[in-house]
Amino acid sequence: xxxxxxxxxxxxxxxxxxxxxxxxxxxxxxxxxxxxxxxxxxxxxxxxxxxxxxxxxxxxxxxxxxxxxxxxxxxxxxxxxxxxxxxxxxxxxxxxxxxxxxxxxxxxxxxxxxxxxxxxxxxxxxxxxxxxxxxxxxxxxxxxxxxxxxxxxxxxxxxxxxxxxxxxxxxxxxxxxxxxxxxxxxxxxxxxxxxxxxxxxxxxxxxxxxxxxxxxxxxxxxxxxxxxxxxxxxxxxxxxxxxxxxxxxxxxxxxxxxxxxxxxxxxxxxxxxxxxxxxxx
Numbered sequence: 001x002x003x004x005x006x007x008x009x010x011x012x013x014x015x016x017x018x019x020x021x022x023x024x025x026x027x028x029x030x031x032x033x034x035x036x037x038x039x040x041x042x043x044x045x046x047x048x049x050x051x052x053x054x055x056x057x058x059x060x061x062x063x064x065x066x067x068x069x070x071x072x073x074x075x076x077x078x079x080x081x082x083x084x085x086x087x088x089x090x091x092x093x094x095x096x097x098x099x100x101x102x103x104x105x106x107x108x109x110x111x112x113x114x115x116x117x118x119x120x121x122x123x124x125x126x127x128x129x130x131x132x133x134x135x136x137x138x139x140x141x142x143x144x145x146x147x148x149x150x151x152x153x154x155x156x157x158x159x160x161x162x163x164x165x166x167x168x169x170x171x172x173x174x175x176x177x178x179x180x181x182x183x184x185x186x187x188x189x190x191x192x193x194x195x196x197x198x199x200x201x202x203x204x205x206x207x208x209x210x211x212x213x214x215x216x217x218x219x220x221x222x223x224x225x226x227x228x229x230x231x232x233x234x235x236x237x238x239x240x241x242x243x244x245x246x247x248x249x250x251x252x253x254x255x256x257x258x259x260x261x262x263x264x265x266x267x268x269x270x271x272x273x274x275x276x277x278x279x280x281x
Contacts, residue, residue, distance in 0.1 A: 001247040001280045004030035004255040005270065006082050006234060008056035009066040013260035014267075016066040017073030022267060024077040026274040030110060031070055032082030032234075032255055035063035040120035048117050056260045064097045071105035079105055082234065082255065083114035083181045083199065087132045088125040091139040091159055092166065095146040099170045107171035112199055112232075113140070114181035133190065134158065140178065140194055147175040179232060185214065191229060192218045197252075202235040205245035212249060226250075238273045247280060254280075 005023045009016040020031045039058035047053045060066075067079050079101070086094065102109040115136050116122050119129035127135050135158045142154035142161070147170050151163045170176055179197035180190055188211070191198045198215060200208060208231075216226045230252035236243065238256050246254055256273050258266050 001243070001251055002029035002253040003243075003273070003277055003280060004028055004032055004078075004080065004232075004253055005258060005273065006032040006034070006080075006255045007258045007266070008054075008059075008260045009033045009061045010056055010059040010260045011061065012059065012262075014263040015069065016061065017069040018263065019258075019266065020070030020077060020079070021073045022263075022270055024074045026270055027277050028077065028270075028274070029253065030078035030080050030255070032080035032110075032112070033060075033063055033066045033070075034082055035060055035085055036118070036121065037085070037088055037125070038121065039118065040124065042120050045118040045120055059260070064101055067101050067109070068104065071101060071108065075106075076108075078108050078110050080110040080179075080255075081112045083112040085116045085122070086113050086139050087116055087122050087127040087135045089139075091142045092146065092161065092164070094139070095143040096166060096168075098143070098176060099147060099166075099168050102170040102172055102176050103168045107176075109170075109172070109176040110179060111176040112179045112181060113195075114199075131158070133186075137190065137194060144175060144194075181234075183211075188215045188218055191215065192222045192224060196228065197230045197232060199232050199234055202233065205242065205249060208233065208246070208251075209249050238276060240276060240279060243276065243280065 005028050023031045036057050063081055070079050115132045138156040138159040142159045145152040145154050146166045153163045177196040179199050180195040181199035219229055232253040233246055233251050234255045235257050236254045243254055258269050
């Protein structure tokens, strides 16, 4: 099982490039950055985890600037969007951003995506909360067309454009792996329909085992093999026993979280996590 690291890249934390380089030096497989363009001051949407929303959520750097900073500072570590809020981004521009980072990083991008939870935030971008999953699907389908076709067009309810040319194309073919962050039964169907992997969030091993059985049953019905839909579990505490349980379930990747703090706080925690690497190599 591969181990990665996730941090909200904020204006008061260790810089994305320095974090990525430190992770690469210690042997981690991947480094991940979440995103929020902003947080509405209304705060009507409750944080799914409960309690007060940490300030990290409205202090993040732009996701693709962070990924490119990490790419420029490293050579081999994979770079993950964990997750990209596709429903808040123009698909033509986003297709170019994804392809550009993938090209400039040497094909190291892992494109984690999700539908989001903050209704007011996405509505500021013109996406109605109840329609966000259809918006996401259309934008992914449109981007796939842009990435894989010389002249692409797409005509849907929320995405509509005539033939266009857009380069660069991604270095990874046909495009970087698309990993969907979701928990619901409908979400598993979406993973099978148009994605290349699943990010379930933090589920206890027993619950994850049940969900993975459902995922693989849906994949079989759709004519897809389970190996084509790897699972990446996020926000994992660095506990060897729990990590071993995830490994035994067949989880491909566990992503450990570090706080949005200065290097003096983050680097020792990376050293602590790095001690786990030989046990899961």
